[in-house]
Amino acid sequence: xxxxxxxxRLPRWTLAVVxxxxxxxxxxxxxxxxxxxxxxxxxxxxxxxxxxxxxxFSALHLAANLLVLLxxxxxxxxxxxxxxxxxxxxxxxxxxxxxxxxxPALAQFGGASGLACAALAAFALGELAAGGRRRxxxxxxxxxxxxxxxxxxxxxxxxxxxxxxxxxxxxxxxxAAGIALGSLVWLARRRRTAPAAMPLHAA
Amino acid sequence: MAMRNDVKAxxxxxxxxxxxxxxxxxxxxATSQSRQTTSVVDYLYPDAAQPVVDQGIPVLxxxxxxxxxxxxxxxxxxxxxxxxxRKRQLLDEVAAHFRDRDFVRAxxxxxxxxxxxxxxxxxxxxxxxxxxxxxxxxVSYDQAQFTDENFTSLAYWTIIGAYLVRGEKNSTHTMVDTxxxxxxxxxxxxxxxxxxxVKGSATPVNLAEQLRRDADRGFEEAVAGxxxxxxxxxxxxQDRVKQSPEAYQVVKTGDYRGGGALGLLGAxxxxxxxxxxxxxxxxxx
Numbered sequence: 001x002x003x004x005x006x007x008x009r010l011p012r013w014t015l016a017v018v019x020x021x022x023x024x025x026x027x028x029x030x031x032x033x034x035x036x037x038x039x040x041x042x043x044x045x046x047x048x049x050x051x052x053x054x055x056x057f058s059a060l061h062l063a064a065n066l067l068v069l070l071x072x073x074x075x076x077x078x079x080x081x082x083x084x085x086x087x088x089x090x091x092x093x094x095x096x097x098x099x100x101x102x103x104p105a106l107a108q109f110g111g112a113s114g115l116a117c118a119a120l121a122a123f124a125l126g127e128l129a130a131g132g133r134r135r136x137x138x139x140x141x142x143x144x145x146x147x148x149x150x151x152x153x154x155x156x157x158x159x160x161x162x163x164x165x166x167x168x169x170x171x172x173x174x175x176a177a178g179i180a181l182g183s184l185v186w187l188a189r190r191r192r193t194a195p196a197a198m199p200l201h202a203a
Numbered sequence: 204m205a206m207r208n209d210v211k212a213x214x215x216x217x218x219x220x221x222x223x224x225x226x227x228x229x230x231x232x233a234t235s236q237s238r239q240t241t242s243v244v245d246y247l248y249p250d251a252a253q254p255v256v257d258q259g260i261p262v263l264x265x266x267x268x269x270x271x272x273x274x275x276x277x278x279x280x281x282x283x284x285x286x287x288x289r290k291r292q293l294l295d296e297v298a299a300h301f302r303d304r305d306f307v308r309a310x311x312x313x314x315x316x317x318x319x320x321x322x323x324x325x326x327x328x329x330x331x332x333x334x335x336x337x338x339x340x341x342v343s344y345d346q347a348q349f350t351d352e353n354f355t356s357l358a359y360w361t362i363i364g365a366y367l368v369r370g371e372k373n374s375t376h377t378m379v380d381t382x383x384x385x386x387x388x389x390x391x392x393x394x395x396x397x398x399x400x401v402k403g404s405a406t407p408v409n410l411a412e413q414l415r416r417d418a419d420r421g422f423e424e425a426v427a428g429x430x431x432x433x434x435x436x437x438x439x440x441q442d443r444v445k446q447s448p449e450a451y452q453v454v455k456t457g458d459y460r461g462g463g464a465l466g467l468l469g470a471x472x473x474x475x476x477x478x479x480x481x482x483x484x485x486x487x488x
Contacts (some may be wrong), residue, residue, distance in 0.1 A: 053463070056462075057460070057462055060467060061462060061464055063467070063470075064464060064465050064466060064467045064469075064470040065463065065464065065465060065470070067465075067467075067470040067471065067474045068465055068469075068470045068473045068474050068477075070474075071474045071477050071478050072473070072474070072477055075477060075478075075481055099461075103461070105455055106461045107460060108460040108461070109460070109461045109462065109463070110460075110462055110463070111462040111463030111464055112463060113462075113463035113464055113465045114463045116465060116470075116473075117465075120473060120477065123477065127480075127481075127484070132484065132487055133483060133484035133487040134484040136480075136484075137476075137477075137480035137481065137483070137484050140476065140480065141473070141476065141477060141480070144472070144473065144476070145473075148465075148469060168305050168460045168461055168462035168464075169265070169305060169306070169455070169460065169461050169462070170461070170462060170463075170464050171461035171462065171463060174461075174463040175463065175465075178463075
């Protein structure tokens with residue numbers, strides 16, 4: 001009685017992706033069935049193009065990617081509750097397909113950083129388009145993303161993902177594709193994005 | 204002078220006993236030592252007069268085939284502990300640690316018989332052809348053992364004491380060193396050492412056995428330390444490759460594993476700023 005009850009709106013799509021990544025990390029058989037494997041994809045297992053993002057090569061690799069994906073996806077879904085299917089439905093297969101087409105030497109791929117970049121880019125553009133402080137937040141996030149991308153490309157080759165604690169070669173193309181696809185999703189849905197500052201908790 | 208007169212004043216048998224005691228104490232201070240060593244410089248550059256020709260910058264083809272071998276022993280200076288089988292075991296430990304890295308296609312353990320003392324890069328070129336490796340990890344070692352007798356060694360006079368009293372104090376100092384060499388360019392990529400210090404004691408009867416055991420333990424510990432240092436040096440080398448593209452050329456071939464990775468620091472920065480920035484913006488609205 002009296003006072004509005006605060007309801008936390010859960011980002012269902014982001015949580016589903018995070019749950020999938022955690023499940024793949026806990027079940028090696030599942031990870032094996034989901035990972036981006038060039039040979040298996042060539043034999044028709046096309047789901048691996050999308051599901052490879054759920055597979056990680058070490059606990060630190062998983063932690064670093066989910067550390068960005070969870071808050072970025074959560075904030076994005078709060079601003080635009082219907083964006084989840086668009087973002088993940090487009091970015092997951094599209095990043096995989098782009099890597100498949102552009103990097104024939106990539107035999108195996110895993111990691112949700114492309115999705116994290118997509119969510120972060122879409123959120124940052126939404127903030128940039130808004131006024132006031134949100135514009136500053138969006139600008140800084142977008143600039144940070146682009147700077148990181150430039151550093152990765154500028155550095156050329158990146159040896160095994162020591163920074164992420166795994167034994168693999170970092171693939172900056174997945175980040176570039178994620179940023180591009182996140183921007184595309186934001187463009188497609190910008191009228192639906194809450195124009196005014198929306199609180200983190202819906203009343 | 205007064206002391207010398209005091210000794211002279213002692214009876215003959217007593218003087219004899221004192222002289223014997225002095226002899227034993229002097230013998231107790233005796234030190235014996237042995238040293239076994241191999242040198243990667245002696246192996247790679249046997250002829251100091253021959254000029255070293257610059258072969259250009261290293262071209263690292265990923266994933267790599269890497270050879271790993273002990274530098275051959277100089278004649279007469281080989282460690283008796285480090286048999287071919289033991290070398291193989293130690294190299295297996297090194298290889299097992301790095302085999303699952305995805306910049307590694309394969310690690311080939313090269314037996315010592317395939318390396319000639321003072322073989323130089325000609326020998327490495329032969330191994331390159333035989334094993335198909337472009338990069339080789341050469342492991343050299345330096346082990347010194349010292350044995351001192353302490354005062355309890357007086358008990359050896361009783362014969363049975365030589366079986367029971369551990370009057371032989373041993374110390375074993377070991378260093379192993381791995382140098383990663385790019386064969387075509389003749390360049391050292393990086394190196395990592397590992398050290399060990401083992402103290403022990405023994406009776407004269409089992410001294411040789413104890414020394415062998417200490418020597419083996421020394422190699423085991425030094426190799427374990429070296430593996431950890433190799434890990435660290437590898438990280439430093441990766442940074443150097445990124446920062447100096449003019450010094451190293453990297454070529455990626457097929458069959459590599461890629462990961463979408465933001466790195467922990469980047470992830471913390473992005474996540475922290477996104478959350479804090481959103482809260483700050485909401486407060487200002």
